[in-house]
Amino acid sequence: MNNSSCQEHNAPGGPLLLQVLWNDLRSQQEFLSSPYKPGLFAFLIHLILCTPFLALEVLGHFLPGINIYRISRTSETLQLCLQRWLDCFARIAIKYLTTVLPGTALYQFIRMPSFPVLAPSYRQLIGEVIACLLVFDALFFVLHYAMHRVPWLYRRVHQPHHQNRITFALAAQDASAAELLSLQMLAMISAWVVGCHPMSEVVFHLLNTWLAIEDHCGYNFPWALHRLLPCFGGAPFHQAHHHVYRGNFAPYFKHWDWLCGTYLHAREEAGRKHGGRTMRRRRRKKSLGSDCVCVSDCVC
Numbered sequence: 001m002n003n004s005s006c007q008e009h010n011a012p013g014g015p016l017l018l019q020v021l022w023n024d025l026r027s028q029q030e031f032l033s034s035p036y037k038p039g040l041f042a043f044l045i046h047l048i049l050c051t052p053f054l055a056l057e058v059l060g061h062f063l064p065g066i067n068i069y070r071i072s073r074t075s076e077t078l079q080l081c082l083q084r085w086l087d088c089f090a091r092i093a094i095k096y097l098t099t100v101l102p103g104t105a106l107y108q109f110i111r112m113p114s115f116p117v118l119a120p121s122y123r124q125l126i127g128e129v130i131a132c133l134l135v136f137d138a139l140f141f142v143l144h145y146a147m148h149r150v151p152w153l154y155r156r157v158h159q160p161h162h163q164n165r166i167t168f169a170l171a172a173q174d175a176s177a178a179e180l181l182s183l184q185m186l187a188m189i190s191a192w193v194v195g196c197h198p199m200s201e202v203v204f205h206l207l208n209t210w211l212a213i214e215d216h217c218g219y220n221f222p223w224a225l226h227r228l229l230p231c232f233g234g235a236p237f238h239q240a241h242h243h244v245y246r247g248n249f250a251p252y253f254k255h256w257d258w259l260c261g262t263y264l265h266a267r268e269e270a271g272r273k274h275g276g277r278t279m280r281r282r283r284r285k286k287s288l289g290s291d292c293v294c295v296s297d298c299v300c
């Protein structure tokens with residue numbers, strides 16, 4: 001980049017910080033061009049972003065006050081069980097090593113990433129990340145809906161993800177090898193469809209991983225994204241899907257389920273399923289302002 005274009009790009013109000021960050025990223029071109037980067041990045045970022053929720057689970061054992069934010073408060077979920085984290089980690093690691101890393105490496109090898117000199121503007125970055133999320137949300141909705149409607153697809157591909165009826169952060173990627181690979185491919189294809197800057201793509205993958213973890217974390221914090229932006233479903237929305245299977249197929253936003261008539265109002269579903277006992281609990285919870293999806297074994 002020559003001096004004049006650099007000065008113009010880094011004018012007051014321009015993306016100076018983004019340019020500095022992008023220059024740092026570009027200096028890692030060898031790593032960024034590695035065919036194994038997308039799979040490795042997805043795996044490591046997932047583990048790192050799950051760590052605070054593992055810490056919360058451990059802390060909740062000593063400070064029970066934390067557990068008021070749990071969506072489901074059964075004796076089973078409140079028990080500190082590091083074994084389920086370890087088992088889940090082993091399942092995910094094996095599938096990454098045998099399927100996701102080779103599959104995404106092949107895609108990355110064919111695609112050949114580019115590294116433009118200039119960073120995107122803030123507006124470009126935000127717009128591209130939102131566009132990627134919307135495209136991914138739509139593609140995943142179609143795939144997820146199909147996996148629940150076609151029995152063969154459900155048994156062969158999606159059922160392993162539903163082994164966790166009560167979800168926890170690491171379970172966001174506890175799925176069959178085919179589903180894990182298709183999710184990574186959908187994310188990469190979404191970025192390709194939008195045609196976004198590589199830096200926007202990195203931010204999108206980070207946000208995508210975080211949102212999947214938040215969906216499965218099992219906590220409903222007052223500062224959760226769906227509380228701040230109601231267009232997002234968040235953990236109660238996705239936990240309702242893990243309980244009753246028939247709706248809430250979109251991963252992040254609610255609009256596709258509303259438009260396609262598959263939106264699950266968690267409390268109505270619970271009421272239909274568990275009858276009067278749940279109605280009494282629901283009235284009690286309403287007075288407490290809880291968003292619990294009220295499974296049969298819920299004690300909140």
Ligand SMILES: [Zn+2]
Nearest residue numbers: 161216238242
């Ligand atoms: Zn799930």
Ligand SMILES: [Zn+2]
Nearest residue numbers: 144148158241
């Ligand atoms: Zn499902």
